[in-house]
Amino acid sequence: MSPLGIIRTALPNMDRETRDQYLLIIQAKDMVGQMGGLSGSTSVTVTLTDVNDNPPRFSRKLYQYSVLESLPVSSVVAKLKAADADIGSNAEMDYRIIDGDAPGVFNVTTDEETQEGIIFLQRTLDYETKHSFSLKIEATNRNIDPQFLTFGPFSDTTVVKVIVEDVNEPPVFSALISKMMVSEAAKVGTVIGTVSARDPDSSSSAIRYSIDRNTDLERFFNVDALSGVISTAKPLDREINSVHNITIFATENQDPSLVGKGIALITVMDINDNAPVFAIEYETLLCENAAPGQVIQTISAVDKDEPPSGHPFYFSLAFSAANNNNFTLRDNKDNTASVLTKRTGFHRQEQSLYLLPVLIVDSGSPALSSTNTLSVRVCDCDMDGVPRACGAVAFSLPAGLSTGAVLSVLGCIIILLVLMLLIVAMQRRRKVPLFLEDERDVRENIVQYDDEGGGEEDTEAFDMAALRNLKVICDSKVQNVTPETPSVNPYSASARTSYKTLPDNIVFQEFIWDRLKVTDADPSAPPYDSLQTYAFEGNGSVAGSLSSLESPSSDSEQSYDYLSNCGPRFKKLADLYGNLEGSSVFS
Incomplete structure (x- = not known):
């Protein structure tokens, strides 16, 4: 087994942040390194891996940014970053506001790619209320190695100062939506309510009011340009438009381009100005064999006015028909009424149509009424009371002559009339000759002679x-x-x-x-x-x-x-x- 070469560190504390890579030349010799032995060499690269041994550090202890007071909510106010010599997950950090004089106005979050702290706006700014804000921001490592806690805290803090700059803002209404009510009986010029707006800037410019006519096309209302008082300009009708939603403009005198917008929600209150009428156009059919006291129609009414002015309704026959011998009316006390017969023996030949005037009264103060005419047609009904023929008795054809035969005769008559018209027209189109040929035809009255004239210019040859x-x-x-x-x-x-x-x-x-x-x-x-x-x-x-x-x-x-x-x-x-x-x- 060949011996192994072991590479060991020579220094007690190696710092990746100082040098993260080393190149080594390794030589191996045989014969225990004696003379005459052989050797070989190779290169070895040693790379140091990172450990979280460096806390984040802000480059400055104070950062200052300026923003406009008109900056929209959720907009970015500033970006800042704490430096960390570590890499990878050892350099990940979190930012938070730990102190300041703007609670709830700002917030900070971390950009995961750049590890920057993003400060954004949570509430609108107002230069006239507060000119500047001070925030204390802390950056902390997420992954801390306990063996390096002796190096100190793995976090850092800095102060961020936000300066609010003034902007010439448009007027602001005291209430974005102003709710008002007016009676539909109000006369022209009646005051409905008042809208109010102010200039939020320190200049406090005067305000002029106007109505957006796109929201009031028919010009029902006016607004006083100086006071903001809204009044009626035309008679109102709740049945046509019960709610008016108009936009009010507030414009600065010093800068007319700055316009604030408010809404006036005007509700029109109902009065009893509409009489009740039939709910539908009724078609009432009466059988000739109807019995006395039979209900032939149930009627109801509608009223454009709202309750309680519109309901309940009271039904009765008009004075002119109160004592008639044909029909009577019963009020059902539920906004309906029933029409009943008073006799029997109705005949179409005698009278095919009856007109019954019905009086309807509402419960308004004062009450309104209307007279509606109910048309009753007399019908020939079968044994089950189903109408077969209604109205006036139709003309009957002679016995034994069908409808088809009558149509055939009429068709023949029409054809004969058309032929006669065509013959007359053809005779009129014949032209009468202008002259009789035996007396007037000049084509044959030609005289030939051997006199040689002088042409067209010789007027003496033949006069x-x-x-x-x-x-x-x-x-x-x-x-x-x-x-x-x-x-x-x-x-x-x-x-x-x-x-x-x-x-x-x-x-x-x-x-x-x-x-x-x-x-x-x-x-x-x-x-x-x-x-x-x-x-x-x-x-x-x-x-x-x-x-x-x-x-x-x-x-x-x-x-x-x-x-x-x-x-x-x-x-x-x-x-x-x-x-x-x-x-x-x-x-």
Whole structure:
């Protein structure tokens, strides 16, 4: 067995906090270290473990911190730490307040990760009440080794001074919620109560009061800006709103941005201002065979007012129906009443509906009442009293004619009426022609001639207006070509006889003038120049026609001097008529 090398401490007191690790070089030799022996070496690291042999120690005996008086509760006021040379669990410690002039205002706890003492606020601060606080804080090790108690106490203390700094605070109400009561009969301007606020700062600024209109949208109340007196601004109605929860603002005059808030809880007290009415809209049915004294309806009432003004209720028939022979009413003394029949033998044919006025009175002071009408319908009931048909007697169909047959007949009648309307509408949609085709159609009255005109700009080639008013142009003495008396029909036998006694040119001229007069005086003539075609039997024609188609001699020439004499404008017309031989003229 090889011998072992044992490493031992050489110093009586080793301190980890001074040096926590040592490096050793160990050499081993054989032959008991004699000459010629062999040796080997190795390194050994010796680490010292920690023991709790050091108490916590504050670096200072006095710490000072400043905080605002507006600091919220539970906020951190300060952090401090006691130093401990030990490590791990040997360095864990607890902090506590062991003395001071602020009991319950502050508290201290330990941060488990950093082993710091955290001082936090437990109550609100008020600079005007106390400017500073003094706290005595102790830090103590949690794990103490009894063998090291001779080193001294394993704890330390320090003093923490907290300075409170002044903040310009908003006004504070003497009571956060002010409860008030007012009658709903209160007149406008009635004083309800008073709210009070003060400036907590030493400056003691004046206060102005106002109402948050978001909590009083209909502006039922007013508050005096200087005194804080609350009064009514409108009539109140408990049945609409029985409690008003309004917010009151208190603003400093010196700094309007600082606003305090208070609540005014206003309860509206009830008065008897609502009459009782039926609880529901009753539908009362009465069988024709109802017996006298039979209960046909039980009624109750409601009142918007609160008791005792609203209850109990008293029921009776209105004065106008107190002595009727059909119904009576019994007050059940439990805010209900029963309606009973007084006779039998009700018939729908005689009267199908009865209106019964019921008087309801409440117990307020003064009492209020209302008259409510109960409608009673007479019904045809079966043997068990179940209504089968109520109200007025319906119209009965003739015997043997069912409802389906009646509906079929009505449907046929409606269909016939619709067909008749459609036929009338189709007839009205047919358009009547503007002119009769046999007399007014101008599409066939077209004259073709071989005269080559000068185009659209040649207004002298063909002037229909000049031809239509030929007599006016040629004879300046004639002012009106419209005949004052009905003209003679040029197609009549008398007209043709008179024309034959005149020369040919005169006959044709007279014929044209007569046709012009007839056309100008015709109210149904088109409102534009048109071609008029005439068939006339003049002198010298074997067939009695103006046309050259049946003339005995095609070489005979007709004279149109009466057109030429009118001037050069009608020269072309004269030549044209000479070519056409009087077959057509313009009017």
